[in-house]
Amino acid sequence: MEYACLFYVPEDASPGPEVYAECMAVAEEAHRAGAMVNARGLEDASSATTVRIRDGKRLLTDGPFAETKEVLSGFFIFECASLDEAIAWASKLPQSRYGSVEVRPIRALDP
Amino acid sequence: MLGRIFNDLDRAEDAVQEAYAQALDRWPRYGLPENPAAWIMVSARNAAIDALRRERTADAKRQLLANLEALIHADAPFDGEAMDDRLAMIFAACHPALNEETRIALTLRYAAGLTVAEISSALLVPQPTVAQRLVRAKHKIKRARIAFAIPEAADLPDRLHDVLRVVYLIFNEGYASWTHSNLVRADLCEEALRLAELLEKLLPGQTEILGLHALVLFHDARRATRVDDSGEPVLLERQDRSLWDGRKIERGASLLEGASRYRAGPYLLQAMIAREHATAATWKATNWRRILDCYDSLIDKDPSPVVQLNRAVALAYTQGDESGLAVLDALGARGALVGYAPFFAARAELLRRVGRRTEAGAAYSRAMELTHSFAERRFLQRRLAHLTSLESLTT
Numbered sequence: 001m002e003y004a005c006l007f008y009v010p011e012d013a014s015p016g017p018e019v020y021a022e023c024m025a026v027a028e029e030a031h032r033a034g035a036m037v038n039a040r041g042l043e044d045a046s047s048a049t050t051v052r053i054r055d056g057k058r059l060l061t062d063g064p065f066a067e068t069k070e071v072l073s074g075f076f077i078f079e080c081a082s083l084d085e086a087i088a089w090a091s092k093l094p095q096s097r098y099g100s101v102e103v104r105p106i107r108a109l110d111p
Numbered sequence: 112m113l114g115r116i117f118n119d120l121d122r123a124e125d126a127v128q129e130a131y132a133q134a135l136d137r138w139p140r141y142g143l144p145e146n147p148a149a150w151i152m153v154s155a156r157n158a159a160i161d162a163l164r165r166e167r168t169a170d171a172k173r174q175l176l177a178n179l180e181a182l183i184h185a186d187a188p189f190d191g192e193a194m195d196d197r198l199a200m201i202f203a204a205c206h207p208a209l210n211e212e213t214r215i216a217l218t219l220r221y222a223a224g225l226t227v228a229e230i231s232s233a234l235l236v237p238q239p240t241v242a243q244r245l246v247r248a249k250h251k252i253k254r255a256r257i258a259f260a261i262p263e264a265a266d267l268p269d270r271l272h273d274v275l276r277v278v279y280l281i282f283n284e285g286y287a288s289w290t291h292s293n294l295v296r297a298d299l300c301e302e303a304l305r306l307a308e309l310l311e312k313l314l315p316g317q318t319e320i321l322g323l324h325a326l327v328l329f330h331d332a333r334r335a336t337r338v339d340d341s342g343e344p345v346l347l348e349r350q351d352r353s354l355w356d357g358r359k360i361e362r363g364a365s366l367l368e369g370a371s372r373y374r375a376g377p378y379l380l381q382a383m384i385a386r387e388h389a390t391a392a393t394w395k396a397t398n399w400r401r402i403l404d405c406y407d408s409l410i411d412k413d414p415s416p417v418v419q420l421n422r423a424v425a426l427a428y429t430q431g432d433e434s435g436l437a438v439l440d441a442l443g444a445r446g447a448l449v450g451y452a453p454f455f456a457a458r459a460e461l462l463r464r465v466g467r468r469t470e471a472g473a474a475y476s477r478a479m480e481l482t483h484s485f486a487e488r489r490f491l492q493r494r495l496a497h498l499t500s501l502e503s504l505t506t
Contacts, residue, residue, distance in 0.1 A: 047254035
């Protein structure tokens with residue numbers, strides 16, 4: 001069974017290197033225990049766009065998903081060249097019609 | 112350690128964070144390196160070098176933007192890459208993933224070339240707020256990878272609509288400023304006109320761009336007569352038509368030549384309505400029948416309450432005030448315009464004309480409560496005072 005652990009943090013939090021070091025330690029430990037699958041950081045919330053389709057019309061909101069009556073139910077990761085491509089994929093997901101899809105870039109990792 | 116190498120703690124810290132982030136991504140997938148501490152150190156140095164390289168690229172981009180702005184201001188001929196860059200910049204600035212006020216600020220900054228100080232005074236928003244909006248927007252454009260590109264043909268109509276809307280909003284803010292004590296803001300009108308012209312040169316043959324350009328020209332031609340010496344609005348019927356800018360009207364009319372209302376989009380239709388007003392020799396000579404026809408077509412495209420309100424006014428001129436009032440009553444009953452000052456102002460005028468003065472007075476008062484424009488409020492006050500003085504004469 002795989003489990004996703006999702007981070008919820010105050011919007012203005014700016015974690016220092018010690019937070020990354022701690023995450024690393026957990027990753028290392030989980031790796032040794034054979035429990036590590038994947039972990040990624042997201043760009044901050046101000047880079048988010050929320051996509052909703054209502055009556056066949058696409059509505060974009062500048063900013064993160066902020067509806068307290070809707071809850072997180074899953075995620076896709078798409079590889080795209082631009083935000084428009086990502087929004088196009090998000091718009092194909094049925095959740096965009098009865099819920100919201102927040103499109104947030106994954107923090108870039110230069111090799 | 113890195114702090115010493117780079118002489119810049121922020122930069123070193125960023126680099127270390129970046130290295131940890133990379134480790135978090137790579138180690139679980141590819142296994143732990145033999146010497147994790149050395150790996151972090153080497154990655155951090157590479158990340159710092161990359162960051163410096165990116166900054167240099169950013170400098171190059173800033174230079175590109177500066178060059179483009181210079182091009183926009185100089186009346187250089189439009190050709191080749193610079194043209195595509197400029198258009199791409201406008202599309203990025205007007206991207207629907209940015210909120211509207213951000214789009215307006217970005218467009219004024221990077222497409223119209225205004226400074227932060229100029230945008231601040233144009234939008235009546237404090238300079239730090241404008242600067243913050245621009246920084247946030249640039250951050251989002253960069254982080255979320257909003258493309259500096261002209262959208263695919265299939266997406267173009269939708270996206271063009273967003274671009275036109277931003278130009279329209281800039282003009283509207285200039286032409287009927289809600290927030291400023293001066294009703295008309297020449298600077299914003301001119302920026303909008305310049306942007307419309309630019310779009311038309313960049314994307315020739317798009318009828319909605321022609322429509323917006325013509326619409327702005329017709330309205331702008333009347334700018335000098337919209338307010339009197341004390342800054343108060345003057346009704347269209349009282350404006351001195353001899354002071355209208357004939358060249359702008361001619362230019363607008365030539366843009367609309369051969370356009371048919373049956374195949375027109377919302378901007379072209381609004382331009383056709385504005386043309387009727389701008390080319391009528393006198394107020395009495397206004398062809399309300401043709402205006403009403405255009406509103407009928409416009410309602411097919413955009414059945415919003417505001418369009419219905421304007422159509423009701425045209426209806427009142429063609430079929431009588433009572434017909435117009437009936438439509439306004441129906442609109443009011445649906446509650447869509449309960450907070451919209453022009454609805455109550457229009458209703459007040461029609462009520463006054465059919466002699467229902469008490470109700471007209473109440474409607475003027477409601478419009479005064481609702482308007483955000485000082486000039487508009489003074490104007491309404493005068494109409495109300497006029498009404499009550501008539502009242503005292505007849506009773």
